[in-house]
Amino acid sequence: MATPDLDPLLLDPTRLSIMALLAGAEWAEFGWVRDSAGLSDSALSKQITNLAGSGYVEVKKGYVGKRPRTWLNLSESGHRTLRAHVAALHRIVEQSQRTDTTYRAEEPNDS
Numbered sequence: 001m002a003t004p005d006l007d008p009l010l011l012d013p014t015r016l017s018i019m020a021l022l023a024g025a026e027w028a029e030f031g032w033v034r035d036s037a038g039l040s041d042s043a044l045s046k047q048i049t050n051l052a053g054s055g056y057v058e059v060k061k062g063y064v065g066k067r068p069r070t071w072l073n074l075s076e077s078g079h080r081t082l083r084a085h086v087a088a089l090h091r092i093v094e095q096s097q098r099t100d101t102t103y104r105a106e107e108p109n110d111s
Contacts, residue, residue, distance in 0.1 A: 004088075005084040005085060005087060005088035006085055006088045006089070007081050007084070007085045009050065009051070009054055009056070010081070010082070010085045012047075014037065014039070014043075014047055015047055015050065015051060016085070017037050018033060018037055018044070018047055018048070018051065018057075019051065019056065019057075019074060019078060019081075019082045020082070021033055021036050021037060022057065022072055022073065022074035022078070023074050023078075023079065023082055025073075025074075026073060027060065027071040027072070027073045028071065028072050028073070029069060029070070029071055029072075030044065030048075030069070030070040030071065030072060033072055048072060051078070055075060055077045055078070056074065056075055056077060056078030056081055056082075057072055057073065057074060057075060057078055058072070058073040058074075058075050059071070059072060060072075060073070
C-alpha cells in the first residue's frame with residue numbers, strides 16, 4: 001500500500017511532535033517547545049535544523065533584555081506538509097478498519 005502523502009521526515013515521532021506543537025502556536029519560544037516535547041536543548045536543536053532545512057520551520061533569534069532567545073514557527077509549507085501527513089495517517093487507519101471488518105482469512109490447517 002503506497003502512501004505518497006506520508007513525509008519521510010515526519011515518520012520520526014520526535015519531529016512529528018515538534019511539528020504538532022508548532023501547529024498550534026505562532027512563534028513559540030525554544031524553551032517552551034523543548035519542555036513540551038521533553039527534549040534536551042541539543043536534541044531539539046538537531047531536530048529543528050532538520051525541519052528548518054526542509055523549509056518546515058522558521059527560526060528567529062533575538063534578545064529579551066540581554067538574554068538571547070530563539071523563536072520557532074511552523075512555515076506555511078510546514079502546515080501543508082503536516083496536514084497531508086496526518087490525513088495520510090487517517091487514511092491508513094480507516095483502511096485498516098475496513099479491512100478488519102471485511103476480510104477474514106481461513107485458518108490454516110495443521111497438517
